[in-house]
Amino acid sequence: MLVSTKEMLLDAQTHHYAVGAFNVENLEFVLAVIRAAEAKKSPVIMQTTPGTLKYAGLDYFASMVCTAAQNASVPVALHLDHGDGFDRCMQAIRAGYTSVMIDGSHVSFEDNIALTVSVTKVAQAIGLPVEAELGKVGGKEDDGPAVEGENPYTDPDEAVEFVDRTACTSLAVGVGTAHGVYKGTPHIEQSVLKEIRSRLDIPLVLHGTSGVPDDQVAEAIQNGICKVNYATELRQAFMAGFMEYMAAHPDCFDPKKPATLGMANIQKVVEDHMDNLGSTNRA
16 A cells, blocks of 8 residues: 555545645654554555754665555555755655655755756656645755745745746645744744635645644645644654653663553654545545
């Protein structure tokens, strides 16, 4: 059941729901996310960032997710999140990832186009979908620079030109969200999203969604979002469960025991999001 994100996102776009893309940090995250997807009968995307890949390489994560997919009754995609260059994307493709993101959002518009095209040219030849990013999703993603004080919104005119020139198959857009932990109440600018949706016919992606109220996410899906990313919230859920167990059992030396509670927390978070995204019973 290891599949491409292309068919997943096109079906989500047609039927007005979104597929959750959950960042997995280790084996426990993979197990928790796949259990949630099975319980909810939902398609699911597991993804890793370059920072996570420093912890364990592409081959390790590809093998773990592939094993989970082989034993699953739901569609599973393995996605490179925030690919930090052409070489990283090619390494992911060779390792068995079924889609990649090339993130040129930190460089100029023209350089972003050139970088994205370098990846889409190769991916098109083998039928692999490519996500790109245009605009500035705030906060700090992975090992990248913090984004502060810049226009947080994707320009709809630039979005049309960008997609036409790059042939990316999905686009992450800046609509007011931010990576990491929010200091205030997040706000999705739905009017910007609606305008972008009216101009583009490819699936749109929402980054920085951990901590965004469910009603805002649900409205964004009705306004064209087809893939929703979650990372920080899963990390927080796992560590809360792990630390809760260790506080109650300070002499524990078996890591599986506190990890089990962390996994249960992740599974609950993922299941709740699948319900809100509308992907439950879509597998």
